Amino acid sequence: MNVIILSAILGVIMMYTGVMSKNKSTARYVATAGILALIGANWLEFAGVNFFNIDTRGMLEFTSFGLVFNLIILVCTLVYFLLSGKDLEEVGANAADYFALIFFILTGIAIVSAFKTMLMLFIGIEIISIPLYILAGSDKKNLRSNEAALKYFLMGSFSTGLMLMGIALLYGATGTFYTDGMYLGLGNITVMKMAGLVLLMISLGFKVSAVPFHFWTPDVYDGSPTVFTSFMATIVKAAFFIAFLLLFENAFGRMHSEWQFAMALITAATLIIGNITAVFQQSVKRMLAYSSIAQAGFMLLAIFALNNIGKQGLILYTAAYSLPTIGIFAVLMRMKDYTYEGFNGFAKHQPLLAALLAVFLFSLAGIPLTGGFFAKYYMLVAAMKNGAMFWLVIIGVCCAAISVYYYFRIIQAMYFREGADPGIQVSEGFKTVLVLTAVLVIILGVHPDWLLHLLDN
Amino acid sequence: MPINYYIFLAITLFCIGIVGVLTRRNAIIIFMCIELMLNAVNILLVAFSKMHYLAAATANPATNVGSEAQLFVFFIMVVAAAEVTVGLAIIVMMYRNIHSVDINFLNRLKH
Numbered sequence: 001m002n003v004i005i006l007s008a009i010l011g012v013i014m015m016y017t018g019v020m021s022k023n024k025s026t027a028r029y030v031a032t033a034g035i036l037a038l039i040g041a042n043w044l045e046f047a048g049v050n051f052f053n054i055d056t057r058g059m060l061e062f063t064s065f066g067l068v069f070n071l072i073i074l075v076c077t078l079v080y081f082l083l084s085g086k087d088l089e090e091v092g093a094n095a096a097d098y099f100a101l102i103f104f105i106l107t108g109i110a111i112v113s114a115f116k117t118m119l120m121l122f123i124g125i126e127i128i129s130i131p132l133y134i135l136a137g138s139d140k141k142n143l144r145s146n147e148a149a150l151k152y153f154l155m156g157s158f159s160t161g162l163m164l165m166g167i168a169l170l171y172g173a174t175g176t177f178y179t180d181g182m183y184l185g186l187g188n189i190t191v192m193k194m195a196g197l198v199l200l201m202i203s204l205g206f207k208v209s210a211v212p213f214h215f216w217t218p219d220v221y222d223g224s225p226t227v228f229t230s231f232m233a234t235i236v237k238a239a240f241f242i243a244f245l246l247l248f249e250n251a252f253g254r255m256h257s258e259w260q261f262a263m264a265l266i267t268a269a270t271l272i273i274g275n276i277t278a279v280f281q282q283s284v285k286r287m288l289a290y291s292s293i294a295q296a297g298f299m300l301l302a303i304f305a306l307n308n309i310g311k312q313g314l315i316l317y318t319a320a321y322s323l324p325t326i327g328i329f330a331v332l333m334r335m336k337d338y339t340y341e342g343f344n345g346f347a348k349h350q351p352l353l354a355a356l357l358a359v360f361l362f363s364l365a366g367i368p369l370t371g372g373f374f375a376k377y378y379m380l381v382a383a384m385k386n387g388a389m390f391w392l393v394i395i396g397v398c399c400a401a402i403s404v405y406y407y408f409r410i411i412q413a414m415y416f417r418e419g420a421d422p423g424i425q426v427s428e429g430f431k432t433v434l435v436l437t438a439v440l441v442i443i444l445g446v447h448p449d450w451l452l453h454l455l456d457n
Numbered sequence: 458m459p460i461n462y463y464i465f466l467a468i469t470l471f472c473i474g475i476v477g478v479l480t481r482r483n484a485i486i487i488f489m490c491i492e493l494m495l496n497a498v499n500i501l502l503v504a505f506s507k508m509h510y511l512a513a514a515t516a517n518p519a520t521n522v523g524s525e526a527q528l529f530v531f532f533i534m535v536v537a538a539a540e541v542t543v544g545l546a547i548i549v550m551m552y553r554n555i556h557s558v559d560i561n562f563l564n565r566l567k568h
Contacts, residue, residue, distance in 0.1 A: 118529075119525075119528075119529055119532060122529075122532065122533075122536070123532060123536070126536045126539070126540075130536075130539055130540060130543055133543050133544070133547060134543055134546075137547050137550060140550055141554070143554055143555070146547070146550055146551045146554055146555075147551075147562070149547045149550070149551075150484060150547050150548065150551055150560070153540075153543065153544050153547050154478070154484070154487055154488070154491070154560070157488075157491045157540050157544065158478050158491055158494075160495075160536075160540075161471075161474065161491055161494035161495055161498070162494075164494075164495060164498040164533060165471055165494070165497070165498050165501075167498075167529075168467075168498045168501045168502050168505065169501075171502065171505055171526055171529075172464075172501070172505040172508070175509045175512075175522070175523075176525075177525055177526075177529065
């Protein structure tokens with residue numbers, strides 16, 4: 001509850017900061033301080049200190065799972081602000097408003113990580129989506145940004161419509177919006193319940209860009225300003241996954257065997273199509289968009305398996321996928337040339353940045369000693385523990401192998417090709433934060449338990 | 458009236474909305490079709506609300522079963538209004554740049 005209310009207040013504060021202060025970077029400092037305050041508030045809630053006592057009538061429930069997830073999201077946002085805050089100011093004239101919108105998105109993320117009724121799910125997802133439409137189109141004069149915003153908006157509100165229909169049908173069949181109260185067990189499955197489930201699966205599939213509902217993703221991620229792509233592809237995507245997982249665990253967990261096969265097909269298609277299409281991309285930004293689809297395939301394994309290891313894996317995956325991707329995007333948005341050739345000879349001119357990028361790419365590819373390895377490992381173990389459909393695990397392993405190819409193309413370009421100086425300027429602070437992020441990624445890969453131990457509280 | 462009529466009405470409107478979104482090329486009309494989908498859901502929720510109320514009211518006339526669906530409808534209206542604000546702003550922004558609201562234009566982004 002602390003995070004939900006404080007981040008909404010901080011959003012309003014950011015809007016006033018934009019009005020009060022003429023200096024552009026004030027907004028960035030206020031936003032960074034705000035995120036630190038949110039992390040503190042979340043930590044206090046973890047320790048049992050609640051600033052607000054509001055009777056939500058069971059609509060929201062704050063579990064250690066949701067709070068740990070929030071903690072990771074907030075730390076990732078802090079890293080994002082520190083690395084990309086400057087670029088965020090340069091997108092348009094209203095830097096403070098972008099920060100405000102990001103705080104509103106964090107409110108939505110805190111809601112979807114704690115929802116217990118369909119109403120909160122709907123509100124949370126909309127609070128995340130609507131500011132994102134604005135952020136996608138924030139580069140107003142740029143046609144590509146316009147296209148991205150329109151496409152994202154039309155697809156997003158279409159999937160919202162599907163989700164609402166699913167909720168309405170489930171309400172008609174069960175008479176309640178509470179996910180626990182629906183008692184959707186085996187033996188009482190009707191057409192209406194099944195239709196509701198399918199509609200919810202499709203609409204959340206749109207949100208997390210699972211194949212075959214992924215076609216908007218590369219265009220939107222490619223067209224939006226790179227700073228916001230970085231945010232959309234990492235933090236927001238993880239938030240939609242937590243909503244997906246909690247919904248299917250709480251509401252549909254008892255009829256797991258009914259939808260497991262459909263989920264397995266979606267997962268397999270996401271893994272295969274995401275990875276294979278990523279291989280053929282020429283632009284690194286577009287490759288990262290497809291890589292986000294491919295990584296979504298691994299995260300879908302947690303929903304397919306629906307067990308404790310999968311939940312732990314999703315927590316780990318959120319950290320091990322978001323941090324490296326934010327790091328790569330932070331470097332990418334300083335490059336003039338987004339193609340692979342742009343990275344030629346990068347290691348010679350920027351040895352430190354190249355080494356850090358290599359660590360991040362190792363993590364995304366799932367090489368041991370980086371966080372990505374354990375994240376993928378947990379997902380595959382979860383799918384294996386589930387028992388059914390072993391072929392999915394095999395597909396997962398093969399796709400992890402394919403992904404090495406396109407991630408290592410950047411490393412190859414950086415280290416084994418000659419090229420001109422990309423001429424990027426980075427401050428010492430930027431380098432420090434990037435080093436710390438890389439250290440965090442490696443710690444996750446050596447000792448993931450410290451994160452997972454938090455879940456036991 | 459039996460509940461079936463409401464369900465058929467809502468499903469019909471919803472399907473008109475979906476077909477419109479998938480086949481029309483004008484951004485404004487697609488947008489209207491999305492609104493149609495949301496309003497079909499509103500009708501359905503209110504109908505279900507009444508249905509659950511009538512089922513519970515025979516046992517206890519003072520029951521408030523079903524009221525939550527009507528509250529949900531208000532939330533949908535508010536969110537739809539917020540979406541209209543952002544959506545129309547995006548469409549206007551696009552119109553300023555290309556003087557058209559035809560979404561065939563979007564296919565340029567593929568490359």
